[in-house]
Structure formats: structure tokens, C-alpha cells
Amino acid sequence: MVDKSAVVAGKRAEDRVSEGALETSRLLVEFLHAAYATRHMEAGEASGVEAGQGDNERTHGTASPAVSTHAVRAAIHVYQHGERTVGQLASGLGISYGWASRVVEELEAAHYLVRERDTDDRRVVRVRLNPDAVDEVERAYSWRGRAVEGALEPLSDSEREAVRIFLRRVIDLLREGQPERP
Numbered sequence: 108m109v110d111k112s113a114v115v116a117g118k119r120a121e122d123r124v125s126e127g128a129l130e131t132s133r134l135l136v137e138f139l140h141a142a143y144a145t146r147h148m149e150a151g152e153a154s155g156v157e158a159g160q161g162d163n164e165r166t167h168g169t170a171s172p173a174v175s176t177h178a179v180r181a182a183i184h185v186y187q188h189g190e191r192t193v194g195q196l197a198s199g200l201g202i203s204y205g206w207a208s209r210v211v212e213e214l215e216a217a218h219y220l221v222r223e224r225d226t227d228d229r230r231v232v233r234v235r236l237n238p239d240a241v242d243e244v245e246r247a248y249s250w251r252g253r254a255v256e257g258a259l260e261p262l263s264d265s266e267r268e269a270v271r272i273f274l275r276r277v278i279d280l281l282r283e284g285q286p287e288r289p
Contacts, residue, residue: 112153122258135277150236166212174213174217174219175210176221177200177202177206177210177213178210178213178214178217179247180200181196181200181207181210181214181220182214182219182236182240182244182245182247183247183248184196184199184200185220185234185235185236185244186236186241186244186245186248187248189235190233190235191209191233191234191235192225192231192232192233192234193207193211193232193233193234194207194212196211196234208232211232211234214234216232218237218239218240218242219236219237219243219244220234220235220236220237220240221234221235221236221237222234223235260270
């Protein structure tokens with residue numbers, strides 16, 4: 108028999124999440140929202156990738172179309188991890204395969220990604236950064252790094268390492284429950 112004092116709001120005490128864990132989870136979500144909401148910022152001004160004003164004159168003589176938030180995330184993901192299949196990109200971003208395909212089409216049209224079919228299995232599509240777009244994607248990636256660096260500055264080296272360990276553990280635990288996509 109379950110002790111009624113251990114049951115709060117329909118949950119047993121051992122099933123409840125601590126207030127600290129809930130607050131940390133909320134802060135992580137807010138962090139993501141803030142990162143996406145400020146995607147257009149680059150040292151106080153718009154960056155090419157994130158504002159859709161890349162220099163496609165390098166290859167096509169026209170300005171790049173604006174790219175979506177998902178496209179910016181996808182370009183940064185490929186920058187961080189290298190060539191990916193569309194399925195790996197979808198899994199890495201936590202989006203559906205169909206949505207990842209649309210984002211890849213968007214980035215290919217903006218000349219940020221190059222899409223190629225696998226020579227051994229034509230069903231597999233691989234994407235990589237267009238070498239002409241690397242500088243723009245690096246700028247989009249690095250401005251967030253500067254913000255994180257500023258936030259970590261007052262912490263000791265061991266506290267900074269604790270933050271990194273915590274984030275790696277959260278990511279690993281969240282991904283454990285995520286099905287692998289092809």
C-alpha cells in the first residue's frame with residue numbers, strides 16, 4: 108500500500124521531479140529560445156547566413172534568399188559535425204526526416220549546402236557545407252560562442268567544466284530515449 112503522504116498531485120514522491128531540476132529544464136528551454144530568437148545577431152549586426160544576405164555573387168551573381176531558423180541550425184550542425192546523411196541531420200536536430208529534407212532543400216537553394224546521393228546506395232542523401240559558405244556559417248556559429256564565453260567568464264575553471272559535464276549528460280540522457288533515424 109502506498110503512503111498517502113507520499114502522493115502529491117497524483118504522483119508518488121519518487122516519481123516527482125525536484126524544483127531545481129524543473130527550473131534547470133526551464134532555463135535550458137529558455138536558453139534555446141533566446142539563441143533562436145537572436146539568430147540574426149552578429150556582433151550587433153546581421154550576419155549573412157542568419158539574415159539571408161549571404162554573398163552568392165561568389166558563385167551565382169545573386170544575393171542569397173533568407174533562410175529559416177531551422178536552416179541556420181542545420182547549417183551550424185553540419186559545420187560542427189561534418190558531412191551528414193539527411194537522416195543523421197534530422198536525428199541531430201531532433202526534427203522529422205521530411206522536415207530535414209525541406210531544410211536541406213532550402214540550404215541548397217541558398218548555396219550553403221551541397222547535396223549528393225551516395226554512390227553505393229542511391230536512396231541515401233549526404234549533405235556537406237558548400238566551401239564558399241563556410242565563413243558565413245562560422246560567423247553564425249561563433250557569435251553564440253562569444254555570448255557563452257561571457258556567461259562563463261565569472262566561473263572558475265572547475266565550475267566551467269562542471270557546466271560542460273552537466274550539458275553533455277543532459278544531452279546524452281535525452282538522446283538515449285530518442286529513436287535513431289536512418
